[in-house]
């Protein structure tokens with residue numbers, strides 16, 4: 001849902017967030033994880049951001065800071081939230097999840113990760129998972145699509161595992177074998193991700209449903225078997 005005007009004020013009571021289940025906070029991290037990679041792809045392709053402009057250097061810097069803050073503070077913030085206390089790390093993650101990710105995606109633009117999320121919603125098995133949880137897996141698929149470096153894939157997969165974000169289809173309740181999902185249903189996901197108005201077309205190269213299908217299966221295998229040890 002898009003509104004014609006930004007909010008006058010975003011008021012966040014960090015004490016309330018600290019007392020909420022940490023799964024909500026971690027789902028926010030998963031959503032924020034996409035911000036930098038999607039903005040980076042949009043910058044490469046000169047794609048339009050959400051209001052229809054072109055990303056500024058400031059937007060990209062905010063998106064990058066969002067990712068760096070996640071890498072630095074997520075585990076510390078999650079344990080603080082589990083203990084129901086507010087710490088500096090929790091404050092930083094709340095800033096990353098809400099402010100840096102919010103401004104970063106709006107001004108930087110969206111690309112494959114969110115389109116993969118939208119595709120995954122075709123499967124009812126994923127409905128019990130939060131937006132950011134599906135987006136996190138979408139980020140891994142996004143990186144496979146652009147053939148990102150193994151180091152970056154390891155960083156992102158390791159990060160997701162460290163905070164408990166899904167890195168495989170199984171983690172999202174999708175059982176390829178027993179649940180009879182098969183090739184056809186994964187192709188449905190891939191086709192939905194490539195719908196005409198999807199942000200996947202903001203990637204700096206042409207993306208087809210076949211490419212997405214291949215990237216989902218590859219991301220699933222990497223997220224299942226990749227060692228996160230350096």
Ligand SMILES: [Zn+2]
Nearest residue numbers: 031114131135
């Ligand atoms: Zn999102």
